[in-house]
Amino acid sequence: MKGQGRWYLFFFLIPILLWLFLLIVLPHIDLFIMSFRAENDYGDMVWSFKNYLNFFNEPVYWTTFARTAVYSILVTGITFIIALPVAFFITHVVPRKFSGVLMLLLLLPFWVSELVRVYGWMILLRESGVINHFLVKIGILNTPVEMLYNDATMIMGLVYTSMLFMVVPLISVLESLDKAYIEAAFDLGANMWTVIVRIIIPHVMPGIVSGSIVVFMLTLGNYLTPNLMGGKNSLWFTEQIYNQFIASFNWNQGSAFGFLLLLLSSLIIWVGLKLSGQKLSKVVK
Amino acid sequence: MIRTLPNSRTYSTFFNLYIVVYFLFLFAPLAVTCILAFNDSQFPALPWKGFSLDWFFADSSYRTGIFHDQRNLDSIFVSARTAFFVAILSTVVGTLGAFLFEQEEFRFKGFLYFLMLLPLVVPGVILGISILLFSNTLGIFFEETFNIDVGLFRPGFWLVVLGQFSFITTFVTLVVSARLKKFDPTLEEAALNLGANRMEVIWHITLKFLRPAIIGACAVAFLMSFENFNTTLFLVGSEPTLPINLYLQVRDGSTPVINAVSFLLIFGTSFAALANLYFSKNNR
Numbered sequence: 001m002k003g004q005g006r007w008y009l010f011f012f013l014i015p016i017l018l019w020l021f022l023l024i025v026l027p028h029i030d031l032f033i034m035s036f037r038a039e040n041d042y043g044d045m046v047w048s049f050k051n052y053l054n055f056f057n058e059p060v061y062w063t064t065f066a067r068t069a070v071y072s073i074l075v076t077g078i079t080f081i082i083a084l085p086v087a088f089f090i091t092h093v094v095p096r097k098f099s100g101v102l103m104l105l106l107l108l109p110f111w112v113s114e115l116v117r118v119y120g121w122m123i124l125l126r127e128s129g130v131i132n133h134f135l136v137k138i139g140i141l142n143t144p145v146e147m148l149y150n151d152a153t154m155i156m157g158l159v160y161t162s163m164l165f166m167v168v169p170l171i172s173v174l175e176s177l178d179k180a181y182i183e184a185a186f187d188l189g190a191n192m193w194t195v196i197v198r199i200i201i202p203h204v205m206p207g208i209v210s211g212s213i214v215v216f217m218l219t220l221g222n223y224l225t226p227n228l229m230g231g232k233n234s235l236w237f238t239e240q241i242y243n244q245f246i247a248s249f250n251w252n253q254g255s256a257f258g259f260l261l262l263l264l265s266s267l268i269i270w271v272g273l274k275l276s277g278q279k280l281s282k283v284v285k
Numbered sequence: 286m287i288r289t290l291p292n293s294r295t296y297s298t299f300f301n302l303y304i305v306v307y308f309l310f311l312f313a314p315l316a317v318t319c320i321l322a323f324n325d326s327q328f329p330a331l332p333w334k335g336f337s338l339d340w341f342f343a344d345s346s347y348r349t350g351i352f353h354d355q356r357n358l359d360s361i362f363v364s365a366r367t368a369f370f371v372a373i374l375s376t377v378v379g380t381l382g383a384f385l386f387e388q389e390e391f392r393f394k395g396f397l398y399f400l401m402l403l404p405l406v407v408p409g410v411i412l413g414i415s416i417l418l419f420s421n422t423l424g425i426f427f428e429e430t431f432n433i434d435v436g437l438f439r440p441g442f443w444l445v446v447l448g449q450f451s452f453i454t455t456f457v458t459l460v461v462s463a464r465l466k467k468f469d470p471t472l473e474e475a476a477l478n479l480g481a482n483r484m485e486v487i488w489h490i491t492l493k494f495l496r497p498a499i500i501g502a503c504a505v506a507f508l509m510s511f512e513n514f515n516t517t518l519f520l521v522g523s524e525p526t527l528p529i530n531l532y533l534q535v536r537d538g539s540t541p542v543i544n545a546v547s548f549l550l551i552f553g554t555s556f557a558a559l560a561n562l563y564f565s566k567n568n569r
Binding site: 008009011012013015016017019020023024025026027028030031034082085086089092093094095096102104105106107108109111112113114115116117118119120121122123124128129130133134160163179182183186213214217218220221222223224227228238241242245246251254255258261262265266269 | 287288290300303304307308310311312313314315317318321328329330331332377378381382384385389391397400401403404405406407408409410411412414415416417418419421422447448450451454483508511512514515518519527528531532535536539543544547550551554555557558559562
């Protein structure tokens with residue numbers, strides 16, 4: 001039995017090892033190595049910090065990087081503020097028989113491709129779009145205005161895109177919140193604000209952490225929404241990576257950018273986990 | 286504030302209003318996209334010029350409906366083919382992964398589990414460029430050492446399949462593991478006592494128990510692959526998948542054909558999602 005057990009271990013282990021090493025570990029090591037290779041004056045590939053120096057010497061690169069980071073944190077915060085009341089409504093306010101239906105309605109839009117959702121917003125918001133059409137018709141606007149291609153719209157689009165990944169973890173932790181705590185707090189004279197800050201927020205902390213990590217990571221790595229809704233001035237860091245890879249064909253520079261983005265996302269996720277005292281393997285469940 | 290407590294009128298009204306606005310926000314872009322697919326106009330915009338199915342069925346010189354639009358039909362076919370292979374591959378490997386992490390003990394298990402979770406926190410764009418770089422490195426290596434040109438290492442269909450497989454498998458592993466945790470090990474022990482070997486136990490008992498989770502994970506894998514954009518963007522060759530093809534069209538100006546495709550996607554995926562939910566409920 002013991003010898004046979006080993007055989008099963010390898011049967012399960014080998015495909016997993018092949019997957020993780022060939023498609024995850026080695027490609028990232030290659031990314032790391034490529035980012036330290038650059039052409040010297042004679043056109044030969046040598047080890048060099050040039051790609052990283054370019055990043056720091058060219059203001060447009062590091063400002064885009066910082067902008068992407070700050071906006072991603074902002075998007076995560078806004079998503080949380082919008083999502084918490086919705087999650088609370090579904091788990092504790094609406095009559096039980098409706099919460100299943102609402103939950104389903106909540107999930108449906110996110111089964112649809114992100115591209116279709118962004119396209120829908122473009123039809124709504126652009127100069128010849130539906131919202132402008134109505135605003136002009138009822139006389140609020142004289143001429144249509146372009147509502148796409150600015151930072152506010154881009155942030156709204158990013159919040160919309162990642163909403164689900166905040167609402168679902170919040171709902172799953174709120175389901176286990178015993179309503180007796182809230183009743184007791186009100187009996188003892190607490191107001192709503194105290195209940196939210198002292199009871200609800202501490203209870204949903206695990207949900208906040210896992211939701212925030214996913215939302216932050218998805219926003220940071222998003223390409224479609226900034227590109228289509230932010231327009232030419234969106235300056236999202238993934239676009240810089242795309243430009244280096246596809247437009248300038250400078251893969252080494254692109255690798256350095258990619259590695260920096262990876263570093264940033266890992267760092268912020270690590271800080272988030274440390275601050276809340278959670279573990280990655282707990283958070284993903 | 287909650288069901289069991291009396292709520293003030295303003296509070297209830299305000300909260301209900303908030304939820305209504307939230308759902309409007311959620312559905313407005315999808316509803317508008319669907320409605321404008323039926324507008325008898327050259328542009329996906331108002332004013333409403335009458336109901337028309339032209340953007341689905343027309344085949345004239347100035348309007349080509351989706352069912353005659355070869356470029357879009359081809360990309361739908363490419364996406365379906367990609368999703369089929371990704372779903373099969375990731376379901377098989379993900380299920381093996383669930384068995385590995387739930388039922389086996391070995392050194393470095395914690396480390397390997399951590400590696401398995403990584404694709405969840407690596408942005409899709411980074412995964413795409415790393416796999417592109419690595420396949421390119423391998424391609425050069427094979428060409429220089431063995432003087433053979435391996436098509437797999439160039440951007441194209443199979444590289445897209447591998448790229449999507451690399452992170453979708455993590456989801457499958459987690460879904461199947463969650464179900465495997467609920468498995469009652471005494472059932473396995475009973476079967477072993479009755480003389481079954483481990484393969485027979487897995488085949489006849491454990492896999493039967495896991496079936497709803499495996500089917501559900503396979504469906505989700507198919508959908509995730511069908512809609513993936515970020516990773517695919519860097520690995521795609523001469524055959525664009527549907528999201529890539531739509532992106533190129535939306536970026537360079539759009540016609541209501543895109544609305545028609547979106548309409549089909551919205552109803553197709555909603556239907557698939559509802560069916561998946563229905564079957565997973567029935568199996569519980």
